[in-house]
Amino acid sequence: MTTDFDERFVSIMERCRQRLPVSKDDRRYLLSFPENSPEGIETVHTAESLARSLTDGTGEIGVQIGVIVGPCYADCGFCNFAYSTTDVEDFTMGDEELTRYLRSVTSDGLVSTVSLMTIHNFDIDDYLHIVETARSVLPEDVGICSNTGDLEAHEARELAKAGVTTAYHALRLGESIDNRLEPIGRDDTVRNLIDAGIKVAAGVEPIGPEHSVDEICSSFEHSMDIGCWCCSASARVPVEGTRLFDAGSISDMRLRQIRSALMLSSTDRRDTELGFYGGFYGGMNRFYGEYSNSPKDREELSEKGMNHTVRWALESLKKEGYGKVRRVDGTTVPLPL
């Protein structure tokens, strides 16, 4: 690091590298710099180097499949499924299609987690059937992650019984303002999942240019405080036809800086999954392909629209400087494949 940085910045970077506690004020301080400032660039460089070194250059990949979609009553202003703006029809994936997807994405033994996504309003019995089917088709070591609407305590327990071991559930920025959900329902669901023995990954999302540093950091701290296993950060993706399409977006570099500052300022949490800091859908050492329907894409099949396939996940790891990928059996193989 050059000596041009001020003492406070140098000392925070050193604490982060040594995995010592960093204060909430210092977390906000790291994000007070513009993304293209020397401090912003150094924050990203330090976080990404640390992630590569802590993982020994080994990445992991997962896949998310939209299994129950349609007009969603949560009506999030940024989402392709929002009730007031969508033209997507109700869809529940059948056994045959699900089996085809699962066999195809896990055929080379590289995908370690499959996330099964629904909109907010979904039929729990249909979803439990989907999870049970997935569990019977997937190799034993491939984990099942749920990404659903809010859940009662007994529903979370049923998911655990059906084979869900991890979940993604976020208290979004703009909850109840940009949609019709109440923050308390989101938090209760996180607690219900944790009580059911399911590890919950949260996310600061969807970040737009209007969100302050304090809102971003407070959202991260709230997720960690209520017991989430890790918390990523994702930007709002402008989807044509949605209410927030014209609301602007943050730059890729700012997103990297946010992910980096959140990761670096909590490296003392040694029980936390490092890879998820990059974002549930991509970054650092973990990338997720997206199949079937996605909230961020108007195409019916997101693997054809966004094209975030298993191949994309592997290429993304390589671009991030990862030389190996962990197979589901625990062995590693070099990239590119």
Ligand code: SF4
């Ligand atoms: S982001 Fe999720 S909860 Fe919000 S409208 Fe889309 S599917 Fe529904």
